Amino acid sequence: MGKKKGLGILVLSLILVLSAFMTGCSGSSSDSAGGGGSKDVTLRILVWNNNPEGTKLEGEIFKAFEKENPGIKVKQVYAPYDKFNDKFLTMSAGGDQPDLVWIQPAAFGQFVGKNVLMDLSDKKIDKDAYMPNVLELGQVKGKQYALIRDASTFQLGYNKDMFDAAGVPYPKDDWTWDDFLAAAKKLTKQKNGKTVQFGMENFYTNELLVENGGGFVSQDGNSVIVDSPESIEAIQFGSDLINKHHVQPTSAQSQGLSNMFLAGQAAMKMMGPWDWADTAKNAKFKWDVVPLPAGKAGNVSAAAYLPIGIGKGTKHPEEAFKLLTFLSSGKGQDMQIDTISAVPVVKRNSDKIETMKNAPENAKSLAASLANGKTVMNAPYIPEYAEIANKIQPVIDNINLKGGKDTEKQLKKIADQIRKEYNLK
Template identity: 30%
Template sequence: MKKLLSLSLVSALMMMGPAHAQSNLVFAYWGDPAELPPFEQIVSDYEAANPDVQIQVQHAPWSGYFTRLDAQLAAHAGPDVFFITNVPAYAARNQLEPLDDYITKSDFPIDEYNKGALQIHSLKGQLFSIPRDDAPEALYYNKDAFDAAGLAYPDASWDWDDMRDAAVKLTEANNGRTSRYGLVMESNDWPTWIMQNGGNIFDDPITPTKFIMDEPAATEAVQFLGDLINKDKVMPSFQELDQSGGTTQMFVSGQAAMAITNAARLGSFGDANFNWAVAPLPHGRDGTRVNRSGGAGFGMNAFSGNKDAAWKFMQFLCGEAGQTIFASAKAAAVPAMVGNANVRAAFQAPFGDIFLDESKNGRNYPNFPGYVDITNLYIQPALDLVWSGEEDAKTAISSIEENVTKRLAESN
């Protein structure tokens, strides 16, 4: 009896053995309900093609994703593969696995990706995540409002002044309250305008040595935005914008005639009960075209116990297969793998060509480990004074130059 028992035990153990080398991977991402289908499809496609792999999905909303990820990584735990932005900060804390060796070993076509995007997913020359998308912005406009005002629709010839003139004509007041603003834009878009004016925040966005935002090219651009809010009164203050539900809600509810924002809005603007279209971003006064480059990517946990399986999944997720699924999804993201013809062809979003063209003008916003602190402590408070009209751009930004320079020297 005893023998029989041990025999059956042994055979049971053998059945659990390496015949089914199950590998389990944990994959984490954020997204609102409309953004989730491509992630889910990639996971199920990969599982179908690799029956020996089980992928456990951890989804969190944007608002809580990083709180949880930070806690998990601090505990040396967390998902094997995860969706990530702000890569240098995580890389500097040694929480991301450097990917260059994996890429060389498996001949991963890294050359087909947006060059600018690759830069912000790196730290000190090492790549730590593979970009999924680029987030260029464009000018959404309410066609009905333009028709009613007798204005020509925006096109590629528009510069800053054309945009402002139209915004002035489209702004409507009712009993002393602005019932429709000419223009809204995201509160963190200001670097685009500085670069369109030939200026910048630092001499280099990735390896900065000098703060140059106090130079006229930069302060002029900041002043231009400040004037749109306070002098021309054609754009709401960013605080008011936030309280009114952001660019999406202001535009959809007809309280803004133009909105500068990214392709993620294509879906939610479908709710609008007026005709709208998308135009390229206006260019600088000397014709300079700049758009923001960036977007999120996928990284591998440095503490993962299953790195080879994780990389195998990443090749699918980040490569042509995954990129094609993301590009053809309803809530489309402008693909990062722009050098791949199949991926480009799959990107059929409305006005997709405009976004792809804008993607070519992409330039990086500052992205280095100490930048978050510098923004929070100095740049944002100075900008807030300009947005509120309390100080002009030159005064506000000159006054932080010394502090930022000091801080920058410390963080390097």
């Protein structure tokens, strides 16, 4: 009996030791907060910001959250922008899903379709705190899957010194494509048969499409519209800037040049508030911004915004929502204005856009565009959109490369292919 009793005690002791060991090894998102046994929750947020200074500044906002919420820590996890979506889906499938995730709008529908984001529709959200159209940017089919941290849009940055030297009046807030093109021609300079100054550094296809009422796919996600008259006209205009009017560089001419505008080689450039700090620091000329020139759809532009979602598999949903609220409508909104030059989305800070750090003189035009709802979604939220865009964009690149010939024919061909492959109208 004594031997059996001793053996039982030994087995029980081993079980207790093993249990304690296993407990200590579980819960990778919690850290010991001292010897008292209490633990801090560590929230991981997947981001694509790999700029050391940007990571540091983002960290200041997270530290403020940690101070306001003792017991919760925040850790940034980085993935490169071009591999970001695959990284999140791989982490989610492998049981290593981050608690929160930055979302590229083009991939939003895909994430929702794969059921990797938490539905926030039943969460307590202060809807009245946000500026017009902001909450909708985080919704898919009426359900809230993300909240927006910052929302802005592209504008036209211009070199005042170059305009002065060419005797060209500064751009106005109600400029049209015709006004823009006329100025770009006068600002393009050649020397010994070589272009030494371009009127425009870049004009993104998506922006041209939005301004003209076109797109790749309709906003409801049901129809392919890249071969609509509005889309064809916009893509042809973009190609003509390069191949017919020669006011924008070809891909070969711009190769190896990261910022022709700052280098004094282009008079105008598409830019957003995220460019203000770099431009203010490095521009050796006077500069300002205006809304992008209007096409047939008027003075509208595609919204440039950052949705943040919560991973459906998070073990800390309450803490994750606290952080999301802090970033999207709480103190984070007040801090980001000067900390990371990110445009706030809450009404209480709408008048502060003009006084943001490094804001140009006409920053009020951006504030007006956002306050008046002059921005639209830059991609429909359907699961296949990223794939569709990746099939259409090379066709447009080829149109530009081949001199803008057969634009309508090539767009109709790819449009019919997409309709058939994805069963769209």
